[in-house]
Amino acid sequence: MAEGAMAGTAGRAEAAARTPRRIVLLGNPNVGKSVLFNALTGLRATVSNYPGTTVEVYRGRLNGTGAEVVDSPGLNSLLPLSEDEQVTSDLVRSVRGEEGAVVVQVADAKNLRRALLITLQLGQLEVPTVLVLNMHDEAEARGIRLDLVGLEATLGIPVRTTVATRGLGLEGVTAALAAARPPRNHLPLPEEVAGPALALLTGRDAPPAAPPAFLARYHESLLAHADAIARRHATDGRTRGAHLSRRLGRLAIHPVWGWPILAAVLWALYEFVGVFGAGTLVDLVEEGIFHGYLNPWATALFSHVPWTFARDLVVGEYGLLTMGLSYGLAIVLPIVATFFTAFALLEDSGYLPRLAVMTDRVFRLMGLNGKAVLPMVLGLGCDTMATLTTRILPTRKERVLATLLLALGVPCSAQLGVILAMLAAVPFSAAAIWFAAVAGIMITVGWLAARVLPGERGDFVIELPPMRLPALSNVLSKTAARVEWYLKEALPLFLVGTLVLFVLDRLKLLDAITRAGEPIVTGVLGLPAEASAAFLIGFLRRDFAATRLFDMSRGGGLDVVQLVVAMVTITIFIPCIANVFMIAKERGWKTAGAMAAFIFPLAFAMGGLVRVVMLTLGFGGTP
Amino acid sequence: MTTLPLPEAPAVAAVTCPLCCFEYVPGGDSCREHGCPIALGGCATRHCPRCGYTMPDEERSAAARLVRRLFRPRPRHAVETLADLPAGAFGVVESIGGDPALQARLTGQGLAPGVALHVVQRAPTCVIEVSETTIALERRVARAIRLEQP
Numbered sequence: 001m002a003e004g005a006m007a008g009t010a011g012r013a014e015a016a017a018r019t020p021r022r023i024v025l026l027g028n029p030n031v032g033k034s035v036l037f038n039a040l041t042g043l044r045a046t047v048s049n050y051p052g053t054t055v056e057v058y059r060g061r062l063n064g065t066g067a068e069v070v071d072s073p074g075l076n077s078l079l080p081l082s083e084d085e086q087v088t089s090d091l092v093r094s095v096r097g098e099e100g101a102v103v104v105q106v107a108d109a110k111n112l113r114r115a116l117l118i119t120l121q122l123g124q125l126e127v128p129t130v131l132v133l134n135m136h137d138e139a140e141a142r143g144i145r146l147d148l149v150g151l152e153a154t155l156g157i158p159v160r161t162t163v164a165t166r167g168l169g170l171e172g173v174t175a176a177l178a179a180a181r182p183p184r185n186h187l188p189l190p191e192e193v194a195g196p197a198l199a200l201l202t203g204r205d206a207p208p209a210a211p212p213a214f215l216a217r218y219h220e221s222l223l224a225h226a227d228a229i230a231r232r233h234a235t236d237g238r239t240r241g242a243h244l245s246r247r248l249g250r251l252a253i254h255p256v257w258g259w260p261i262l263a264a265v266l267w268a269l270y271e272f273v274g275v276f277g278a279g280t281l282v283d284l285v286e287e288g289i290f291h292g293y294l295n296p297w298a299t300a301l302f303s304h305v306p307w308t309f310a311r312d313l314v315v316g317e318y319g320l321l322t323m324g325l326s327y328g329l330a331i332v333l334p335i336v337a338t339f340f341t342a343f344a345l346l347e348d349s350g351y352l353p354r355l356a357v358m359t360d361r362v363f364r365l366m367g368l369n370g371k372a373v374l375p376m377v378l379g380l381g382c383d384t385m386a387t388l389t390t391r392i393l394p395t396r397k398e399r400v401l402a403t404l405l406l407a408l409g410v411p412c413s414a415q416l417g418v419i420l421a422m423l424a425a426v427p428f429s430a431a432a433i434w435f436a437a438v439a440g441i442m443i444t445v446g447w448l449a450a451r452v453l454p455g456e457r458g459d460f461v462i463e464l465p466p467m468r469l470p471a472l473s474n475v476l477s478k479t480a481a482r483v484e485w486y487l488k489e490a491l492p493l494f495l496v497g498t499l500v501l502f503v504l505d506r507l508k509l510l511d512a513i514t515r516a517g518e519p520i521v522t523g524v525l526g527l528p529a530e531a532s533a534a535f536l537i538g539f540l541r542r543d544f545a546a547t548r549l550f551d552m553s554r555g556g557g558l559d560v561v562q563l564v565v566a567m568v569t570i571t572i573f574i575p576c577i578a579n580v581f582m583i584a585k586e587r588g589w590k591t592a593g594a595m596a597a598f599i600f601p602l603a604f605a606m607g608g609l610v611r612v613v614m615l616t617l618g619f620g621g622t623p
Numbered sequence: 624m625t626t627l628p629l630p631e632a633p634a635v636a637a638v639t640c641p642l643c644c645f646e647y648v649p650g651g652d653s654c655r656e657h658g659c660p661i662a663l664g665g666c667a668t669r670h671c672p673r674c675g676y677t678m679p680d681e682e683r684s685a686a687a688r689l690v691r692r693l694f695r696p697r698p699r700h701a702v703e704t705l706a707d708l709p710a711g712a713f714g715v716v717e718s719i720g721g722d723p724a725l726q727a728r729l730t731g732q733g734l735a736p737g738v739a740l741h742v743v744q745r746a747p748t749c750v751i752e753v754s755e756t757t758i759a760l761e762r763r764v765a766r767a768i769r770l771e772q773p
Binding site (some may be wrong): 110114224253254258357360369394460463465 | 719721723724725726727728729730731732733736737738743744746747748750754755756757758759760761763764
C-alpha cells in the first residue's frame with residue numbers, strides 16, 4: 001500500500017534503476033539511529049573521526065548489497081550551528097551532488113513534528129530521502145495512528161516504519177532505498193528568512209560566528225508547517241503513562257531522590273572499575289599472565305642473548321616488556337576497559353544528561369554549567385579524550401576552564417585505578433584527605449579562574465532522553481573504539497617512558513636526577529629520593545608515575561603520609577604529554593604553556609601543604 | 624520574589640493573651656507603674672495585665688520576625704514567563720527571547736510560539752516537557768520564554 005502511493009509519481013523507473021551506493025543515516029538524537037545502523041550493517045562498523053573534527057562517524061556495509069552506510073551524529077536542524085551539525089550538514093551536501101547516494105532519515109514515530117523539521121530542510125536541499133519512522137511499536141502502544149499513504153503523498157517520499165530493536169521493517173527500508181527522492185518543497189517561507197537560510201543550508205554562506213536572529217524565525221516557520229503535516233497524518237497519542245523508564249527518568253533528577261541515585265551510580269562505578277577492574281582483573285592479568293608466564297618466558301628466552309644491553313632493554317628493571325608492556329597492558333588496560341564499559345552504559349542509558357541536571361549548581365560555582373559534567377566524567381576515563389569533548393561547551397571561557405580543571409584534578413581511569421588500589425592500604429581518614437585536597441584545589445582554582453578569565457558562562461539547556469536499557473552491542477562497540485583509541489595513545493608513551501628511564505639508568509643519569517630532585521622530593525614532600533624518577537616520568541604520563549609509586553608502596557617503601565602526599569602531588573600533575581599536545585591543539589600553545597607552568601609548581605606546593613597538614617594532625621609514625 | 628519592605632508594625636497593636644484571652648496593648652506604662660525593674664531598661668516581654676501570663680514579645684524578636692517572614696503569603700505574581708510557572712502546571716509559549724543562538728537552539732528542539740509545555744519540576748533545575756521532548760533549562764533561560772496569558 002505504501003508502494004501504491006509512489007506508483008503515480010513520475011520518474012519512478014529512473015529512481016528504481018538507481019540502486020544506491022551510499023546511504024547517509026541522519027535524524028534527531030535518541031531516535032534509535034545507531035540501533036538501526038547496526039541492524040542494517042550487521043555490526044561490522046568502523047569508527048572514524050570526521051576529517052578535522054572530533055565528531056565520530058560510523059561506517060558500515062549494507063547487508064546484502066554492500067552499499068556504504070554512514071551514521072551521522074544526531075541533530076535537530078541541518079543548519080550548521082555546532083560542530084556535529086556541521087558534519088551532518090557536510091555529509092548531506094555531499095549526498096546532494098552524488099549519483100547513487102541517498103539520505104535515510106530516522107525519526108521517532110511518536111514525535112513526527114520534530115522529525116519533519118529536518119525532512120522539510122532535506123526538501124529545501126533537494127536530497128533523495130527515505131523517511132523511517134522508528135519505534136513504531138511504542139507509537140502504537142500510545143495510540144498514535146499514522147497515515148503512511150497520506151504522509152508519503154504529502155512529502156513525496158517513501159515512508160517506512162520499523163522497530164529497529166527487534167529488527168522489524170528492515171527489508172522495507174532496504175527495498176525503499178531505490179525509490180528515494182527529494183521531499184516535496186513547497187514551503188511558503190517568509191521572504192527575509194528563506195533566502196539566507198537556504199544560503200546557509202547549501203553552504204553557499206559560511207556558517208556565521210554568531211547565529212543571526214533569523215534562524216529562530218526560520219525554525220519557527222518550519223515547525224509550523226511540520227505541525228500542520230503531523231496533525232494531518234498522525235493522531236494524537238494518549239498522555240504517557242507512568243512507565244518504569246519514565247518514573248526512573250524523573251527520579252534521577254528529583255530534588256531529593258536524585259541524590260541517592262547519584263550516590264548509587266558512583267558506588268556502582270567504583271565497585272565495577274575500582275574493585276573489579278583495578279583489583280580482580282589487574283591481579284588476573286598481571287599475576288596470572290605477566291608474572292606467571294610472559295615475564296619468566298621472556299627472561300628465559302633472553303637469557304640466551306649474550307648482550308646484557310639487549311637483555312636489560314627487554315626484561316631488565318626498566319625493560320620494555322617487564323615494565324612498559326606490563327604497566328600498559330596488565331595494569332592500565334583492565335582498568336580502562338572496565339571504565340569505558342561503564343561510561344558507555346551510562347551514556348546509552350540516558351543518565352548522563354540527568355547527571356548534568358543534578359550537578360549544575362556545583363559547576364556554576366566554577367563558572368561552568370551542568371554540561372561540564374560530561375567531559376569531567378569522561379576525564380575519569382581519559383583526560384586527553386575529555387579535553388576534546390570540552391567542545392560541547394558553548395563559550396570559550398567554559399572550554400578553557402573545563403580544560404584546566406581536567407588537567408588539574410581529574411585522574412584518568414588508569415591513574416584512578418592505581419590510586420584506589422593505593423588508598424585501600426591507608427586508613428579512611430587519610431583517603432579522605434586525598435579527596436579533600438584534590439576537590440578543594442579544583443573548586444578553589446575553578447572559582448578563582450572563573451573570576452579572572454574574561455567572558456560569559458553559556459546557558460544551560462539540555463535535552464533529557466528517555467531512560468533506556470542500553471543495547472549490549474552498542475556498549476561493546478563504543479567501548480572497543482575507545483579502548484583502541486586509548487591504547488594507541490598510551491602504549492607508545494609507556495614504551496617511550498620506559499625507554500627514557502632505561503637510557504637514563506644506563507647513562508648513570510638517573511642517580512644524578514634523583515639527587516637533583518632531592519630538595520623538592522625529599523625536602524618538601526618528604527618522599528624517598530627514588531620517587532624523583534617517578535615524578536620525572538610523570539611529565540610523560542602521570543598514571544605511569546602513579547603506577548611506579550604504587551610499585552614502590554607495595555614494596556613497603558612508603559608510610560601513610562608519604563602515600564597520600566605522593567598521590568595528591570601526582571593527581572594534580574598534568575595528565576600526560578599527549579594531554580599537553582591536545583590542549584595546545586585545542587587552545588593554543590600559549591594556554592597550554594601557561595597551564596603547565598601553573599600546574600606543576602602547584603602540584604608540588606599542594607603535596608608539601610598536605611604533608612604539613614597530615615604531620616600536624618598526627619598521621620606521622622603510623623605505618 | 625523580590626523582597627517587599629515589611630509592613631511597619633503599628634506602635635500600638637492590641638494582642639490577645641493566649642491564656643485568658645484578654646485583649647491588651649503590650650508595653651505602655653503599666654509595668655513601670657507596677658514597679659518592675661526590667662521595664663526601665665526596655666523589656667522584651669509582654670505581660671497580660673489580667674492573668675499575669677508573660678511571654679517574649681514577638682514584635683521585638685528578630686528570630687520571630689524572620690520566621691513570620693518565611694510564612695508570609697507570597698504576593699501572587701502574574702505568570703509572565705516560564706520561570707513563574709509552578710511545577711505541574713501547563714503553559715503556552717508566546718515568544719522566546721534571549722540571544723539568537725539560544726533562540727535557534729530552542730526552536731530546533733521544537734519549542735516555538737504557540738507550543739504547549741508542561742513543567743515537570745523546578746528544582747534543582749527547571750525541567751519541561753514539550754510533546755515527546757523533555758528539556759532541562761536553567762532559570763535564566765526560563766525567564767526568556769514568555770508565556771501566553773490565560
